Amino acid sequence: MYIRVTSRKNKDNSVVKYVQLAHNVRNPKTGSPQANVLFNFGRLDRLDMESLRRLERSIRRFLGEPLDPVEAPKPELLSCRPLGGAWFLDQLWRKLGIDSILKRRLKEREYRTEVERALFAMVANRALAPLSKLQLEKWVPEKVVIPGLANVEVQHCYRAMDFLLESQEDVEREVFYAVADLFYLEVDLLFFDTTSTYFEMDAWDDEEQDLKALGHSKDSRPDLPQIVIGLAVTRDGIPIRSWVWPGNTSDMSVIPEVKRDLAGWKLGRVVSVMDRGFSSEENLRILQRTGGHYIAGERLRAGKPEVEEALSHPGRFRTLQENLEAKEVVVGHGEARIRYVLVRNPAEAKRDAHTRTKHLEKLKQKLAKLKELDGEAHTKAHCALYSHIVYKRYLQIDAKGNLRINQKAVKAAERLDGKYLIRTSDDTLSIEDITLGFKQLWEVERAFRTLKTTLELRPVYHRKDDRICAHVLLCWLALLLVRLAEVETQQTWANLRFELEKIYLVEWESTDGKVFQRTELTQEQTGIFSALKLPEPPRIWDISLPKGQKV
Numbered sequence: 001m002y003i004r005v006t007s008r009k010n011k012d013n014s015v016v017k018y019v020q021l022a023h024n025v026r027n028p029k030t031g032s033p034q035a036n037v038l039f040n041f042g043r044l045d046r047l048d049m050e051s052l053r054r055l056e057r058s059i060r061r062f063l064g065e066p067l068d069p070v071e072a073p074k075p076e077l078l079s080c081r082p083l084g085g086a087w088f089l090d091q092l093w094r095k096l097g098i099d100s101i102l103k104r105r106l107k108e109r110e111y112r113t114e115v116e117r118a119l120f121a122m123v124a125n126r127a128l129a130p131l132s133k134l135q136l137e138k139w140v141p142e143k144v145v146i147p148g149l150a151n152v153e154v155q156h157c158y159r160a161m162d163f164l165l166e167s168q169e170d171v172e173r174e175v176f177y178a179v180a181d182l183f184y185l186e187v188d189l190l191f192f193d194t195t196s197t198y199f200e201m202d203a204w205d206d207e208e209q210d211l212k213a214l215g216h217s218k219d220s221r222p223d224l225p226q227i228v229i230g231l232a233v234t235r236d237g238i239p240i241r242s243w244v245w246p247g248n249t250s251d252m253s254v255i256p257e258v259k260r261d262l263a264g265w266k267l268g269r270v271v272s273v274m275d276r277g278f279s280s281e282e283n284l285r286i287l288q289r290t291g292g293h294y295i296a297g298e299r300l301r302a303g304k305p306e307v308e309e310a311l312s313h314p315g316r317f318r319t320l321q322e323n324l325e326a327k328e329v330v331v332g333h334g335e336a337r338i339r340y341v342l343v344r345n346p347a348e349a350k351r352d353a354h355t356r357t358k359h360l361e362k363l364k365q366k367l368a369k370l371k372e373l374d375g376e377a378h379t380k381a382h383c384a385l386y387s388h389i390v391y392k393r394y395l396q397i398d399a400k401g402n403l404r405i406n407q408k409a410v411k412a413a414e415r416l417d418g419k420y421l422i423r424t425s426d427d428t429l430s431i432e433d434i435t436l437g438f439k440q441l442w443e444v445e446r447a448f449r450t451l452k453t454t455l456e457l458r459p460v461y462h463r464k465d466d467r468i469c470a471h472v473l474l475c476w477l478a479l480l481l482v483r484l485a486e487v488e489t490q491q492t493w494a495n496l497r498f499e500l501e502k503i504y505l506v507e508w509e510s511t512d513g514k515v516f517q518r519t520e521l522t523q524e525q526t527g528i529f530s531a532l533k534l535p536e537p538p539r540i541w542d543i544s545l546p547k548g549q550k551v
Contacts (some may be wrong), residue, residue, distance in 0.1 A: 003052075004035065005044060005543060012103070013114075014148065017044035017542070045538030075508040075515075083145040083518055083537055084503025084525065085128045088496075090147050091534040092481050093120055097178045098171075105167045111159070117149040118160040119474070126478035128497065133157045145505045161470035168473060173265065176240045179480070191273045191437060192232045192258055194251050198224040211465045213247035229472060230254060232262065235436070236487050242476040244469045271295055271426065273437060293426040295437045298340070300416050306331045310340045310421060318431070323347040326435045341422045341434045349418025356413060363391050363405065373401045489531045499524050505541055516541035 001023040008016050021039040026032070041047060093099060102116040109115075121140055125131055131139055134154050141151040164171065198221045199212055212225035226247035233239050241262070245254060255272065272294045298307055310329045317325035329340040366385055373382070378401065386395055386403060393413070396406040422438045429437070482493045489496060503525060508515045518537050529536050 001038070003041075012099075018042065019044055019047055044540060044543065047540060049540065075510040077506065078509050078514070079507040080504050081143065081145050082128075082501045082503070083505040083541075084500035085497055086124050086144050086146050087503070087537045088485075088500050088528065088534065089124045089127060089481055090120060091529075092484065092532060093123070095532070095534065096175065096182065098175055098477070101171060101174045101178070102167075105170065106163070109163070111163075113156045113159070114149060115156075115160045115163055117146065118152050118156050119164055119477075121146050121149055121152055122157060122160070122474050123477045123481070126475055127482055127493070128501070133161075158467070161467060161474070164473055165466055165470040168469075172241050175477075175480070176265065179238065179240070179484070191235075191271060192230060192255075193273055194228055194230045194254070196226045196228050196247065198226040198247075211244065211246050211468055215246075215248035216250075227468060227472075228254075230258065231476075232258065236483075238483050238487065239476055239479050242472055244472050271429075271437060293424070293429075295422060295424050295426075295429075295434055297438060298421040298423050300419065300421055306338055306340075307421060310342060311415065311419075313342070317342075317344055320432055320435055324435065324439075326431050328431055339424055339427060341424070341431055343420050343422060343435055343438075345418045347418070352417040353414070356410075356417075359390055360394065360405070360410070363394060366391070367403060367405070370403065375400050485532065489528060491528075496528060499528060503537065505537075514542075514544045516543075 001021070004020055004022050006018050006020060008018070010016065019041040020037045021041065022035045022037045024033040025036045027034045041052070099116055099120070102119065106115055121136060122133065124144070124146065125136060125139060128144065129139065136152055136157060137154055140146055140149060196215065196218045198217060211227050213227075214222065214224075215226060215228065216222070217224070217226055228245040228247060228249045228251075230243035230245070231239050232241045243254065243258065243261075251272075273296075298304075298310075300307065300311070309331050313329040313331075315327045315329070317327045319325050323345050325344045325346070326341050329342055331338045331340060370381060370385070371379065373379075378386075382403060386392055386397075394405055394409050395403050396409070398404050420438075422434055424434050485496055486493055499522075502519075503521065504519045506517050506519065508517065517540055521536060526536065
């Protein structure tokens with residue numbers, strides 16, 4: 001009589017192991033021994049190990065043997081790799097059905113490698129420890145536990161990337177519908193913005209590449225070739241689609257393509273949200289000619305007559321959220337009318353006032369140290385103070401050439417404390433949508449920051465255009481998983497990753513075989529899995545016995 005471990009392979013190629021109590025009987029027809037199962041203990045990953053220990057102690061008591069053997073096999077620690085982060089992302093990946101979406105597409109192909117697992121490994125790498133595709137060959141078997149993937153070769157990664165790019169449109173659409181259904185996304189209003197990322201290289205041939213090009217750099221590197229990346233996100237900053245264009249593409253020219261690509265998705269309006277630096281009159285006119293609507297910030301200190309009229313317009317602010325008040329202002333008449341929303345943050349207004357008071361106190365001290373000129377030429381100290389990036393807005397020069405605090409400028413600054421002005425071309429949007437929509441721009445920009453920093457979009461190690469586009473797609477999938485985790489847990493991915501990566505898979509070996517066991521979960525780790533309704537990793541991952549030995 002003995003305990004044995006059997007395996008069963010499911011349709012999705014996952015393997016489930018079962019623990020059974022059996023004994024051998026002789027087959028009367030063949031004469032060979034045959035296992036007869038007396039009791040099923042259940043699945044290995046859900047096994048109650050304590051029940052087996054109780055059975056062991058009961059047998060020892062019956063045999064009159066000591067409960068604690070004098071010489072037990074001493075286990076040896078062979079390896080210890082992070083498990084929690086990859087397991088969490090994999091369970092979220094499966095919950096969204098991305099594995100099924102890819103496998104349905106793969107049925108038409110005859111790949112001999114685990115393409116879906118290779119794609120997940122590359123996505124997980126972006127979120128956990130961004131590396132080049134070549135370095136994945138060491139990362140997968142040595143630095144992480146990827147469920148269902150023991151190792152990967154770089155050529156398999158490239159083939160998987162080619163497949164992903166070929167299936168981009170279908171994958172993006174199906175992933176969007178799956179996410180929208182599972183997490184009840186609000187998609188009546190989508191926000192679109194672009195960014196750029198550059199390539200650091202010794203030499204590049206612009207004749208052989210369609211994407212890499214010099215253009216307006218949002219990373220302040222106009223000297224380097226770049227690509228332009230677009231993202232459409234929901235109110236919560238969930239990215240639902242990405243685009244890649246040549247580096248010399250203007251933001252205005254891509255709006256028709258974005259609207260065309262999203263037309264069949266049964267979505268609501270797609271609104272371009274732009275910051276103050278992009279909202280010139282020329283840009284806004286170009287945008288409207290393409291049939292798009294916008295929400296754009298206005299420069300409060302630009303001195304435009306329309307802005308001054310909007311700031312001085314009477315009316316009460318309406319509270320939208322805590323520390324967020326707004327009122328609608330319409331300037332002009334007929335076709336020349338402009339719809340504004342003036343927003344005020346009371347908490348920010350207090351901070352602005354406090355900061356200005358500190359600046360004025362320091363400015364008074366610096367002015368007291370300056371020599372009175374009485375018509376003489378300015379000294380270096382006068383010039384340095386008058387050109388100071390902070391103090392110059394509060395200074396003026398009197399008739400004798402001396403620097404004085406400009407009280408009118410101080411009053412004008414007080415008038416702007418905690419305020420910002422938003423302009424929109426859509427008369428159907430509510431004040432809430434306009435205000436929170438512009439605030440959502442921070443979420444879009446945060447998504448771009450996550451792409452460039454946490455997920456390390458650059459440096460891009462690929463030279464071919466197709467591989468560059470596939471790389472951006474992998475980053476988009478990683479960003480999707482990361483933002484869903486952040487929204488559902490209300491924690492940053494940096495905190496989530498730090499906590500999850502403390503879950504390890506430990507490999508023990510003794511004369512009785514090998515055991516793969518995860519570390520105990522903390523309350524914080526359990527809460528993360530619970531927030532997204534994801535299963536925790538099994539306590540006993542696997543058991544392997546010496547060759548020819550039965551448990």
